[in-house]
Amino acid sequence: MKRVMLRVAYDGTEYCGWQRQPNGITVEGILNSRLSALLGEDIEVIGASRTDAGVHARGNVCVFDTKSRIPGEKLAHALNPSLPEDITVQESCEVAADFHPRHCDCNKTYEYQIYNATFPDPLLRRYSHFLYRPLDVSAMQQAAKYLVGEHDFKSFCSVNTQVNETVRRVNYLEVLEGGIRPYGFGATGETSDGIMPRLITIRINGNGFLYNMVRIIAGTLIEVGYHKRTPKSLAESLAACDRKAAGATAPACGLTLLEIQYGKTSMFQ
């Protein structure tokens, strides 16, 4: 018996999230059925992050136990041909038998993408949230600073969950503005509205995230970008420890789980 870890990437558009459920196709459900068929055992993976319906991942992590003689690092090659094209295993390796992807210290990185332009871009629509009114990115950057560090993020946690401990550490929270190469009729690339299309990326890294936390942070920063809140007000939002003190939950399609980093010793000891 050995424990194998998978790094899984998926386009979440067509899935009811990670976690297996009676009605609806989930990433976990697909992995369990395809691994069980491949290995001839009843496989149940343990996932690191139970991403919501519509959320994407480049590097979610899960583990499972198997009697298979396929070497851990070859399992990705063996499994990928049987997976649908919107899920792929990017890497696999053997880990310590007691390694649990949720009960170990780790840092996670998420990215929330906003496409801010006059009209939606069909090539970006699946992986970004479209907003047509221009956002004040500088205000969003100022606001982001208030959330960095160790705080009680209860205000930034969906009320549809029960956790006792709502203190988390945000290691960094960046709001980046990327130009989209302009293809407009005008020489400057501006559209007829005079607005330059751009992709705004909120990148956050922390030691754990509450239910919907990144999407609520994104939604609150968007309200700052629209001057419905001041950057400084985020200190009060945190202090209130009340979901109503933060902004709306931004849509799932903009969110991608990029990476989960474990200490090497926790994985292989």
Added chain:
Amino acid sequence: MKRVMLRVAYDGTEYCGWQRQPNGITVEGILNSRLSALLGEDIEVIGASRTDAGVHARGNVCVFDTKSRIPGEKLAHALNPSLPEDITVQESCEVAADFHPRHCDCNKTYEYQIYNATFPDPLLRRYSHFLYRPLDVSAMQQAAKYLVGEHDFKSFCSVNTQVNETVRRVNYLEVLEGGIRPYGFGATGETSDGIMPRLITIRINGNGFLYNMVRIIAGTLIEVGYHKRTPKSLAESLAACDRKAAGATAPACGLTLLEIQYGKTSMFQ
């Protein structure tokens, strides 16, 4: 009566290409039916570039004539709500009544994207061609130089077409290598195979392209990247004026029509 020009972006994945056809949904067909319904007239657009099934666009161009009193630059706003989410009009404006998007001097820019990594990436799969064996990008860059300039591109034209004039001018042809941020288990970001995932972009600009020309150029450069051809052999491929002297036609999903540039005088005179 006025002539209106649209800049159209689309995700070509679900379409049988641009050009209307009896069986199959096309971008042109959708535009005709939605414009006709919106304006209460029989609208038939004239497209600049008849992209193939599965090819994407950020800036294809078409024109149509209408009696509508909606100002040209407002038509994008009026039309977009009735379009499916994989087609959007990015801009609209009124042009000269005799402006024809195919019978005017213009320069077009296309991009062909290759995702070169051990495993496909679900988030890139719709807009790039996946290849797992490492490509020699430097050889591809050397080969690209032979195609720049005015040449007879008959070897790089599908035999399923009849055109008399096969001389075209390629203004530039770049092969760019972009890093994908690594999310691997290893500290260097390398996967267990030791290969860094990367996105290779072939960007080409010219005064006109023959049927399948960009995809055949991409396919030929891929063969150079795999050392099946030398960079220098592209001079011979050109000189042969024979489709068999060039490489395979690369898949449609990697191709995006970025932009069509007309001289301002040709559009508005």
